[in-house]
Amino acid sequence: MSTGHHHQPIDLTRNQSLVLGALEKAEGPLSAYTILDRLRDDGFRAPLQVYRALDKLLGAGLVHRLESLNAFVVCAHPNCHAQGMIAFAICGTCGKVDEFSDAVVQERLGSWARENAFKAEKSIIELRGTCAGCLNG
Amino acid sequence: MSTGHHHQPIDLTRNQSLVLGALEKAEGPLSAYTILDRLRDDGFRAPLQVYRALDKLLGAGLVHRLESLNAFVVCAHPNCHAQGMIAFAICGTCGKVDEFSDAVVQERLGSWARENAFKAEKSIIELRGTCAGCLNG
């Protein structure tokens, strides 16, 4: 089941596949408890089953966590983990999330870290607003 | 009590002043419940007292919310709300938070939004890592 293309490739277990599938089917981000509800019929009973699967999927770069939403979304790119920095544009109206990256932003934040002797391990960039579809509709 | 310098100046109420004072005294970010605990002696009893004060302080730009920590920190700059975009470097070891801004980052994220017809209302930029002090010490 592993693609062999990921930074930390893994063969997904049943629970991990179910959680990933739930996120792939969803049109937007899901909270852990929403995932749990959607997997009741598959035998899920407790939050920890979801959180444990999410931990693995996050580690493999297949899923991202949206900090400002306390929710999770499937990675929009085949191998986006190769790109260092990821940003999200989150529509507050329809809930859609657009994943993108910007080399200049990455470079500038990296520069700030160097200049301030800050060892950055992870960056969180989230834009909250309204998407094109919701502005027009 | 108003400084008259803020975008949405307010005369702070007693509760708001107490919450702001707790954040100013703290060496780093505090959760709402930690603030509540520190204000027990001042008559605070319920989370809502803290959240309501925080709402006002956030609106006035006197306090920032750190999304990746679910915590709050006093604004490090006199009138930082004048700068559109704020970023935070958060040390996972000592908990210190460094607030900064970068015009290039702001411009690039603004460009992305324009190109994608996304109306950004708020941006969240948080670097997680280790600060200079913790790396050396």
Next chain:
DNA sequence: TTCGCAATGTAATATCATTACGTTTGTGAG
């Protein structure tokens, strides 16, 4: 004074996440 609004007090509830502990399953050494 009377109205209207912002702020407050309090309780209950909703939502998000982790700890604890025991069991099952897969895997490789011998």
Next chain:
DNA sequence: CTCACAAACGTAATGATATTACATTGCGAA
């Protein structure tokens, strides 16, 4: 094959964060 170990799993309990609901108070405008 059997044992030993590690990873994953099941379940319950608890902890942490945030909001809803409703009654009350303080205060300025009409």
